[in-house]
Amino acid sequence: MHVLCPVTSPPLLETRGLTKIYGGKTVLAGVDLVVERGETVVVLGGSGSGKSTLARLLVGLERPTGGHILVAGRDLVGLPEDELARERQRFAMVFQKYALLDSLTVYENVAFPLRERRMSEREIRERVMRQLDALGVADAAKKLPAELSGGMAKRVGIARAMVMDPEILVYDEPTSGLDPVTSRVVDELIDEVRERFCVTSLVITHDMATAWGIADRVVLLDGGRIAIDGPPDVVLASDDPRIRPFADSSGVDPKRLGHRKQRSSPAEVRARWEQRRPAPELRERRSLADVLFSRA
Numbered sequence: 001m002h003v004l005c006p007v008t009s010p011p012l013l014e015t016r017g018l019t020k021i022y023g024g025k026t027v028l029a030g031v032d033l034v035v036e037r038g039e040t041v042v043v044l045g046g047s048g049s050g051k052s053t054l055a056r057l058l059v060g061l062e063r064p065t066g067g068h069i070l071v072a073g074r075d076l077v078g079l080p081e082d083e084l085a086r087e088r089q090r091f092a093m094v095f096q097k098y099a100l101l102d103s104l105t106v107y108e109n110v111a112f113p114l115r116e117r118r119m120s121e122r123e124i125r126e127r128v129m130r131q132l133d134a135l136g137v138a139d140a141a142k143k144l145p146a147e148l149s150g151g152m153a154k155r156v157g158i159a160r161a162m163v164m165d166p167e168i169l170v171y172d173e174p175t176s177g178l179d180p181v182t183s184r185v186v187d188e189l190i191d192e193v194r195e196r197f198c199v200t201s202l203v204i205t206h207d208m209a210t211a212w213g214i215a216d217r218v219v220l221l222d223g224g225r226i227a228i229d230g231p232p233d234v235v236l237a238s239d240d241p242r243i244r245p246f247a248d249s250s251g252v253d254p255k256r257l258g259h260r261k262q263r264s265s266p267a268e269v270r271a272r273w274e275q276r277r278p279a280p281e282l283r284e285r286r287s288l289a290d291v292l293f294s295r296a
């Protein structure tokens with residue numbers, strides 16, 4: 001077994017026997033996945049393997065048919081609505097096609113998740129602008145999504161996901177439909193967000209190069225289960241016939257992957273997260289700006 005970072009007990013996120021059945025069709029047949037705080041886990045899987053379904057279950061857009069989702073050891077399945085809603089704020093999703101609302105400005109798109117909460121206009125403004133600033137798109141605040149480049153739209157999508165100050169960011173196919181050069185820019189952005197916000201990331205993709213570039217751990221979703229789980233160098237170099245097809249779809253031969261960029265380890269990200277974040281009971285009171293720009 002490969003231990004990539006000292007294991008925290010309990011892990012930040014764990015699924016046990018997670019299942020999803022749609023009208024008699026079993027899409028997830030018992031997903032067992034552990035994600036430690038600070039890790040970037042890349043979930044590989046073919047088209048229709050249930051990757052988006054897994055993402056939707058994790059962020060709470062859908063309910064599982066069976067199994068458990070544990071966050072810091074607490075089972076979300078069976079929690080009362082209000083407590084579930086609070087736990088769900090620990091997750092955010094960056095959608096495949098950014099999912100920005102066309103008729104709203106960048107500012108209003110990012111403010112959107114805050115509008116449902118009782119928050120003063122001043123606090124909303126502060127949070128949104130700091131978030132846009134952190135992602136380098138503050139100048140685009142008044143623009144409409146149609147006026148943005150793909151790269152900027154991606155940054156705005158991430159700003160919106162981050163505005164509620166989540167601990168776990170789930171990206172659904174962040175590079176799908178992008179050319180290889182732009183895809184690598186998006187990989188860098190995911191790494192930048194991790195460095196900056198110390199988030200734990202789950203990146204769902206079929207892009208081998210993404211897996212190689214940013215994963216601390218790679219898992220393969222196949223047959224409704226986690227079929228392979230390990231460090232990227234081991235998983236991507238394996239002769240397992242379930243891994244090979246990803247080389248073709250991404251144009252990257254897993255056996256000829258080059259040099260990996262030096263990145264922070266999950267343990268380093270976790271240590272920084274713990275330094276910078278207040279205890280959960282205080283988080284409600286502090287704005288993202290306080291957390292981001294405070295000196296530990």
Ligand SMILES: Nc1ncnc2c1ncn2[C@@H]1O[C@H](COP(=O)(O)OP(=O)(O)O)[C@@H](O)[C@H]1O
Nearest residue numbers: 022023027045046047048049050051052053054
């Ligand atoms: N809401 C739904 N109702 C019925 N079937 C669904 C629904 N969502 C997804 N599916 C089916 O579940 C399977 C997995 O879908 P999905 O999770 O989107 O796969 P992936 O993201 O890996 O391509 C597909 O066969 C899809 O048709």
Ligand SMILES: [Mg+2]
Nearest residue numbers: 051052053173
């Ligand atoms: Mg999908």
